[in-house]
């Protein structure tokens with residue numbers, strides 16, 4: 298069995314094990330801490346890595362030092378260079394290069410030059426790789442964390458810059474997936490979902506993949522975005538695209554929606570929007586369209602405005618006492634919360 302470790306957006310600890318198991322069916326012996334998880338699996342580590350697209354980094358742990366008493370980098374390097382490793386598992390090419398990184402409590406640190414050279418020489422020889430400190434190649438890490446985890450690891454993820462793949466304001470697909478999982482929605486059935494601030498459609502797309510048989514209304518006030526969504530979801534029979542203001546969803550009858558799940562504007566980019574007023578008005582409209590047992594799931598960075606709007610809403614205010622009401626998360630490094638409410 299190989300030991301795999303992943304870093305992910307803090308706040309999603311509750312669902313990370315379930316999410317990994319849905320992609321790596323023999324994953325076991327999980328250990329979850331803030332934004333970090335490790336587990337064991339006998340599947341090919343490179344294939345595991347490509348299936349865990351919701352993780353920031355995925356590592357193959359080559360040596361776990363968590364139970365060692367001495368976890369300073371000199372001790373970790375000394376123990377590593379006297380160990381044996383099976384390099385074939387990494388599927389490295391003859392021309393591959395590498396760089397070595399030392400990570401302490403999630404921060405890269407510099408260590409004594411001689412120690413770095415000693416570890417680099419060992420990696421170069423053991424894994425037949427060229428050393429290239431400018432990066433771009435494979436990465437080996439010595440890592441220590443405040444939760445006691447310490448390891449020599451091979452980083453398997455080689456991500457492109459996210460700016461290239463996502464539009465401004467678009468919820469990255471991995472967050473949309475983790476948000477939908479946090480909401481603990483049914484996997485199948487004739488449920489009606491609404492994302493009234495659908496933007497580029499990240500949440501409706503994930504809902505259509507996660508809940509077979511449901512109907513998803515994806516609406517937004519912005520005509521251009523609605524046009525793009527209509528094109529993107531053309532042929533997807535589960536998703537219905539509409540242009541609409543979220544405070545007046547007239548295409549829904551009263552008590553007709555099972556779940557509103559959405560990522561409304563946070564006020565970061567849209568300075569012209571009165572966020573407190575928008576949040577108050579949207580809650581009134583969501584109350585109208587939701588069925589009596591309906592759920593409301595909101596992701597926002599404008600926490601105070603949302604919580605104030607909930608307090609003032611006659612139907613939703615009861616939720617503030619519920620332990621699941623609020624989970625703090627980090628979305629692209631920004632503090633946000635996921636709110637789960639019942640009508």
Ligand SMILES: C[S@@+](CC[C@H](N)C(=O)[O-])C[C@H]1O[C@@H](n2cnc3c(N)ncnc32)[C@H](O)[C@@H]1O
Pocket residue numbers: 466467468469493494495496497498499500516517518519522541542543544560561562563570575
């Ligand atoms: C944070 S973005 C949502 C991003 C979306 N989850 C995605 O993945 O692209 C907020 C969206 O709300 C839309 N919006 C702003 N005010 C609105 C309103 N009153 N009614 C409906 N949509 C609105 C914006 O056009 C924007 O697309």
